[in-house]
Amino acid sequence: MKDIRESILKTDGDEKISGQAKYVADIRMANMQHAITKRSTIACGEIKNISYPELPEGYFIVDHRDVPGLNVVKIIFDDMPVFTEKAITYLHEPILLVVGPNKEKVKEIVNNIQIEYIEKEATFEWKNSAVQYHFDKGLGKSIFENADKIIEYDYETGYQEQAYIEPQGFIGYLEGKDKVTLIGSIQCPYYVKNAVIQVLNATEENVRVIQPSVGGAFGGKEEFPSLMACQLACAVKKVKKPIQLIYEREEDMLVTTKRHPARIRFSAALNKEREILGFKIYCAIDAGANIGLSGVVLSRALIAGTGAYTIDNLDCSGDVFITNTVPNGAFRGFGAPQMYFAVEMFMEHIALDLGIDSLAFRRKYLAKQNDLTSTSGTFRDPIIMNEMIEKGMEISDYKKKRIEYSKEKSTKGIGMSFFFHGCGFTGSGEATHIKAKVRLKKDKDNTVYILVAAVDMGQGIRTTLRKVVAQILEIPIDNVIFDFPDTDKVPDSGPTVASRTMMIVGGLIGRAAKEMKKRWTETEFIVEKIYEQPEYIKYNDETFRGDAYPAYSWGVNIVEVDVNPVTYQPKILNTWSVYDIGKSIDDRIVLGQADGGLTQGIAYGYLEVMNHVKGVIKQKNMTDYIIPTAMDTGNMETVIYENPYAFGPYGAKGVGELTLVGGAPAVVYAIEQAINKRIHKIPATPEYILEMMNDGKNRL
Amino acid sequence: MAKIDFRLNGVPVSIETQLNRRLLDVLHEDFDLIGIKEGCGEGECGACAVLFDHEIINSCSVPIANCANKDIVTIEGFSNTSRYKILKDAFEEEGAVQCGFCTPGMMIAAESLLNKNPKPTTEEIKIGLSGNLCRCTGYNMIIKAIQRAAKVGEGKW
Numbered sequence: 001m002k003d004i005r006e007s008i009l010k011t012d013g014d015e016k017i018s019g020q021a022k023y024v025a026d027i028r029m030a031n032m033q034h035a036i037t038k039r040s041t042i043a044c045g046e047i048k049n050i051s052y053p054e055l056p057e058g059y060f061i062v063d064h065r066d067v068p069g070l071n072v073v074k075i076i077f078d079d080m081p082v083f084t085e086k087a088i089t090y091l092h093e094p095i096l097l098v099v100g101p102n103k104e105k106v107k108e109i110v111n112n113i114q115i116e117y118i119e120k121e122a123t124f125e126w127k128n129s130a131v132q133y134h135f136d137k138g139l140g141k142s143i144f145e146n147a148d149k150i151i152e153y154d155y156e157t158g159y160q161e162q163a164y165i166e167p168q169g170f171i172g173y174l175e176g177k178d179k180v181t182l183i184g185s186i187q188c189p190y191y192v193k194n195a196v197i198q199v200l201n202a203t204e205e206n207v208r209v210i211q212p213s214v215g216g217a218f219g220g221k222e223e224f225p226s227l228m229a230c231q232l233a234c235a236v237k238k239v240k241k242p243i244q245l246i247y248e249r250e251e252d253m254l255v256t257t258k259r260h261p262a263r264i265r266f267s268a269a270l271n272k273e274r275e276i277l278g279f280k281i282y283c284a285i286d287a288g289a290n291i292g293l294s295g296v297v298l299s300r301a302l303i304a305g306t307g308a309y310t311i312d313n314l315d316c317s318g319d320v321f322i323t324n325t326v327p328n329g330a331f332r333g334f335g336a337p338q339m340y341f342a343v344e345m346f347m348e349h350i351a352l353d354l355g356i357d358s359l360a361f362r363r364k365y366l367a368k369q370n371d372l373t374s375t376s377g378t379f380r381d382p383i384i385m386n387e388m389i390e391k392g393m394e395i396s397d398y399k400k401k402r403i404e405y406s407k408e409k410s411t412k413g414i415g416m417s418f419f420f421h422g423c424g425f426t427g428s429g430e431a432t433h434i435k436a437k438v439r440l441k442k443d444k445d446n447t448v449y450i451l452v453a454a455v456d457m458g459q460g461i462r463t464t465l466r467k468v469v470a471q472i473l474e475i476p477i478d479n480v481i482f483d484f485p486d487t488d489k490v491p492d493s494g495p496t497v498a499s500r501t502m503m504i505v506g507g508l509i510g511r512a513a514k515e516m517k518k519r520w521t522e523t524e525f526i527v528e529k530i531y532e533q534p535e536y537i538k539y540n541d542e543t544f545r546g547d548a549y550p551a552y553s554w555g556v557n558i559v560e561v562d563v564n565p566v567t568y569q570p571k572i573l574n575t576w577s578v579y580d581i582g583k584s585i586d587d588r589i590v591l592g593q594a595d596g597g598l599t600q601g602i603a604y605g606y607l608e609v610m611n612h613v614k615g616v617i618k619q620k621n622m623t624d625y626i627i628p629t630a631m632d633t634g635n636m637e638t639v640i641y642e643n644p645y646a647f648g649p650y651g652a653k654g655v656g657e658l659t660l661v662g663g664a665p666a667v668v669y670a671i672e673q674a675i676n677k678r679i680h681k682i683p684a685t686p687e688y689i690l691e692m693m694n695d696g697k698n699r700l
Numbered sequence: 701m702a703k704i705d706f707r708l709n710g711v712p713v714s715i716e717t718q719l720n721r722r723l724l725d726v727l728h729e730d731f732d733l734i735g736i737k738e739g740c741g742e743g744e745c746g747a748c749a750v751l752f753d754h755e756i757i758n759s760c761s762v763p764i765a766n767c768a769n770k771d772i773v774t775i776e777g778f779s780n781t782s783r784y785k786i787l788k789d790a791f792e793e794e795g796a797v798q799c800g801f802c803t804p805g806m807m808i809a810a811e812s813l814l815n816k817n818p819k820p821t822t823e824e825i826k827i828g829l830s831g832n833l834c835r836c837t838g839y840n841m842i843i844k845a846i847q848r849a850a851k852v853g854e855g856k857w
């Protein structure tokens with residue numbers, strides 16, 4: 001039998017290349033109405049009065065009065081209304097929808113609605129903390145009492161916009177009298193369904209969510225779509241016709257969730273031998289106007305606080321701050337990219353302060369099998385980072401280049417980051433909160449159906465899950481069907497997030513396929529599997545103690561740059577990556593994730609700038625918000641290592657996020673070398689580099 | 701409202717419409733050509749790219765008024781050619797397609813590039829693709845796909 005990692009053509013390549021794949025905007029329905037959102041023009045205050053123009057026949061206003069159930073979007077905390085009733089907490093907060101047959105007319109009505117506000121002073125400083133976490137490991141901060149030397153630095157990271165090329169959108173319609181069906185560009189069909197049930201006060205049977213082709217998501221379509229879906233569901237109930245709610249790019253950029261800006265302080269306690277005794281880590285993130293998923297993002301950030309290293313004594317704490325700005329949310333990496341930038345730079349900066357070789361210093365602290373994690377859990381599986389680092393250095397000619405580029409005149413630099421990513425939900429999330437359920441169905445004619453709610457948003461799960469099933473059952477892949485998820489047909493296998501789909505959902509599907517194989521002679525049957533956490537995995541969400549993740553994927557990124565000595569614009573020359581993802585289910589698909597993730601991660605480190613001034617996002621379209629073009633990419637090379645995880649299908653662990661989280665520190669290491677200055681903030685733009693160059697301090 | 705005649709995917713067509721409508725909307729809505737995607741609506745992303753008298757343009761930036769008597773080819777029309785087949789195979793074999801939202805535009809960009817320069821260097825491919833954004837692939841595999849197509853399809857462009 002073939003090794004499963006041997007690539008096959010993606011099963012949806014044909015329809016996508018020919019343009020025949022249907023994304024939400026491509027779906028036609030008779031009598032389709034258009035909805036546009038009326039939004040606040042202030043960042044903080046109250047609505048005093050709304051005056052509406054006369055509505056022509058067939059046009060509707062949908063607002064908080066049209067929410068039959070709870071006016072709350074179900075995420076984690078009940079702090080996001082579907083339509084605000086009175087309080088305005090950020091600029092462009094949704095107030096109502098205008099719905100009608102002609103889009104231009106709908107726009108005109110939206111523009112003619114006059115809203116008077118009582119404006120209050122908005123808060124943009126990080127001072128209102130809504131979530132506080134603290135945990136320690138070993139002796140905690142008391143180790144600092146024994147320190148011979150303490151080194152402390154601050155790091156800062158900016159916003160990042162997911163910038164999926166397909167903007168957010170939904171179509172909603174009534175099926176029969178009471179049933180609301182929503183087709184949307186989403187990652188999590190059941191998040192949407194459950195949120196809509198609460199808002200409509202509906203029964204399970206009366207809400208249906210379907211996923212069409214999705215044009216990229218990267219976390220941006222994790223929780224945000226629930227808000228749109230809830231609004232649209234209320235509108236469908238009222239208008240009783242099919243309605244399209246699709247954002248234009250500018251609206252998408254201004255109002256959807258982004259990666260949380262973070263400020264991180266690291267302190268290290270060192271002994272006389274210049275060894276690290278312990279760390280104090282403090283991380284603050286800006287949630288924007290609602291908490292949303294920010295607490296979970298902060299916990300993943302803190303858990304990643306020691307990077308790929310083992311530090312015996314830790315004191316980790318953090319705050320989620322509420323400000324009157326657009327809410328931030330999920331984005332590939334989920335708190336880890338901020339922290340990896342900070343911890344990797346900190347390790348380098350400690351070594352520089354101590355005057356010792358930073359690579360040797362960093363390698364000395366690399367986590368090993370059976371070491372305790374930051375949450376005092378155990379790295380149970382083998383860690384092969386040393387081998388991976390050697391490989392990375394070999395294919396990039398790292399040592400030689402590192403020496404060559406350290407010459408004063410060189411404008412080039414090369415840097416290497418080490419990192420891991422915990423696969424699946426943090427803590428007991430998978431076991432107590434998600435409880436993934438999958439089904440595999442065999443038909444009379446030996447066709448097998450994969451019934452899960454996992455969404456293909458480009459990462460290729462429509463191909464790879466089928467591949468797993470076909471290979472286990474030893475049947476042609478064409479006999480395995482995996483339709484787009486439809487909550488009327490598939491069980492809740494959980495959201496398509498957290499690098500969990502192949503490892504968790506694929507793991508369950510793999511086990512179901514093995515059982516099916518044993519019973520293959522039965523004509524028609526269903527195998528169902530429900531996730532159970534491996535028994536040895538224990539975690540306390542309150543104390544942050546135990547195994548935060550069942551498995552970890554590991555990585556090494558190497559980036560080579562040339563920084564223009566006049567403009568200070570970095571140019572990416574080459575990148576090399578080495579990953580331990582357990583087992584590759586399809587090499588070409590994994591390599592695609594590797595290229596795309598790293599490109600986003602590197603761009604987060606030096607290119608992508610987003611900021612707000614008094615709550616106004618300054619980059620409101622793809623012209624202002626620069627993402628990499630083909631011109632910004634260098635040559636890319638990736639090596640995949642196998643290191644199977646017992647509960648993943650064929651040993652597979654997570655891939656999607658791993659490929660992003662190491663990009664920023666790798667490129668910034670390289671830029672630091674090129675400019676011979678230390679960097680404490682990303683994105684390291686030419687403006688920031690210039691500032692560093694003019695600053696007499698901060699030399700490497 | 702006015703009547704506009706143009707060639708669409710090789711066939712003469714005629715449409716009665718408002719002159720300020722975007723070519724993107726006319727093609728997507730009136731002709732149901734769903735291979736044209738709207739990614740930004742402002743001429744930045746290339747997801748809406750079509751060939752306009754053999755030149756690549758972003759259909760979101762062109763009012764239908766400018767299309768009278770023009771020759772317009774979309775991915776739907778291009779997909780009937782043998783060059784399409786070569787590019788399609790190359791895109792699949794190199795893994796150049798992830799979410800697919802940029803892909804029809806990338807195909808049009810590739811066709812336009814190879815038409816002008818059948819043997820492009822890597823750098824020339826990068827320049828040729830610089831008007832098309834892809835957020836999924838990091839471009840690496842798209843670049844390789846075009847290199848492969850240029851080799852396999854030698855003489856076709």
Ligand code: FES
Pocket residue numbers: 737738739740741742743744745746747748749758759760761
């Ligand atoms: S939609 Fe036309 S260029 Fe983006």
Ligand code: FES
Pocket residue numbers: 165215216458796797798799800801802803833834835836837
């Ligand atoms: S494949 Fe998703 S944007 Fe290119």
